[in-house]
């Protein structure tokens with residue numbers, strides 16, 4: 001087996017497979033490694049993907065990767081008295097099947113020319129003068145060492161590869177949500193993503209029902225890391241207290257960590273790039289990260305190939321990935337982080353009031369980041385929120 | 394618990410004796426609850442936890458007893474022993 005590559009990508013999730021595909025297309029020799037025997041499984045995702053991303057990422061979904069088509073979303077107030085329905089071209093999307101989707105993406109990477117190995121765990125990073133230059137892995141009982149010019153860490157929530165390479169990417173409890181979800185049958189649903197906000201039901205997070213068919217859905221809860229208890233306790237309680245799930249049967253359990261704070265302070269170092277959940281590139285409001293991982297992976301793969309082929313793989317040259325990402329993606333995420341930090345200060349009474357005063361358009365505006373007119377409207381009715389909400393204007 | 398026991402046996406074989414903790418695991422991972430999601434690994438500041446395909450590997454001598462993993466685990470599979 002070949003053991004010397006231009007680019008090694010660890011993790012064949014959406015971020016890693018996109019990075020490997022783009023690096024291979026850029027002319028580099030690429031090795032894509034994943035621990036799993038079956039890519040995508042175990043699933044750690046609600047599996048919701050906005051359809052506008054397909055165009056933006058040049059992505060085609062195979063029919064088997066689609067579980068359900070979604071026309072919009074509906075948000076419920078904590079007291080369930082108000083439901084805001086948002087249906088427009090931007091809220092169209094899919095609930096996909098990650099087990100098919102992730103494998104499809106790795107297949108694309110393989111077709112583009114990357115070598116792919118599964119059931120292979122990277123347990124150490126080889127360094128020369130402090131610079132990562134390869135990995136040590138364990139593959140079906142055999143030790144494997146491979147060298148590279150650029151190492152891309154796309155290893156998801158564990159983010160151990162960047163840490164083994166010397167970069168601190170440990171997730172903090174405050175800036176991370178922890179989610180658990182049951183895929184359930186006998187849950188009636190429409191083609192709408194359902195979101196329930198409530199500090200009681202899901203402190204610092206939300207409860208979601210993502211339909212995977214007419215009577216199948218991913219029902220999940222995410223909570224902030226510093227909140228009391230563990231996510232599964234909230235999910236079990238929500239399901240138990242809700243008539244709608246009385247005949248529901250769980251056919252799968254999914255879960256994981258969702259970084260909802262700032263992305264890593266550094267996305268590159270000499271010979272190293274970090275991509276996707278490993279780099280905390282996740283939407284701070286809804287916790288979606290598939291598309292962001294692919295977007296970042298695409299950029300990283302392109303730059304990695306170029307730098308490796310030119311033989312210039314120090315931090316300065318790899319930084320092109322980071323500067324492109326910070327310019328194009330980060331400002332949007334930072335705006336949403338500001339909103340998250342405001343929302344986490346509100347209690348259920350505040351939420352109920354906000355839902356009461358706002359019409360569907362206002363909520364849509366809030367989601368899109370147009371805060372000022374909405375905040376002004378809320379403050380007229382609930383001036384005591386001035387201090388908290390002023391952070392948004 | 395057999396799962397942590399087997400970890401300890403390994404540990405004892407390899408590292409004989411750890412004076413600080415006397416070879417006792419500081420956390421207990423209930424393998425029957427674990428769904429291999431890796432959340433505990435992501436918040437462990439010392440890489441004392443490593444995700445394998447169907448379990449989490451714990452290295453007691455790296456553990457600083459911070460409790461992050463037990464807070465994080467969405468399945469409530471981890472408890473601190475003290």
Ligand SMILES: Cc1cc2nc3c(=O)[nH]c(=O)nc-3n(C[C@H](O)[C@H](O)[C@H](O)COP(=O)(O)OP(=O)(O)OC[C@H]3O[C@@H](n4cnc5c(N)ncnc54)[C@H](O)[C@@H]3O)c2cc1C
Nearest residue numbers: 011013014015035046047048122156179256276277289290
């Ligand atoms: C409960 C929950 C619900 C979510 N819901 C949504 C949603 O609805 N929509 C959305 O867009 N996002 C959602 N997300 C976030 C989304 O799942 C992630 O952002 C996305 O998977 C990130 O992709 P990635 O490629 O960065 O990492 P991952 O998809 O996590 O892939 C990482 C890969 O690296 C491999 N790996 C890790 N360590 C090693 C190693 N040492 N050696 C070899 N391989 C290794 C893993 O096996 C894995 O295949 C959710 C997350 C959670 C936890």
Ligand code: SF4
Nearest residue numbers: 437456457459460462
């Ligand atoms: S207690 Fe802290 S150091 Fe020990 S395993 Fe858990 S997270 Fe890691």
Ligand code: SF4
Nearest residue numbers: 427428430431433466
């Ligand atoms: S966080 Fe809990 S469920 Fe997830 S891998 Fe760790 S012990 Fe298992």
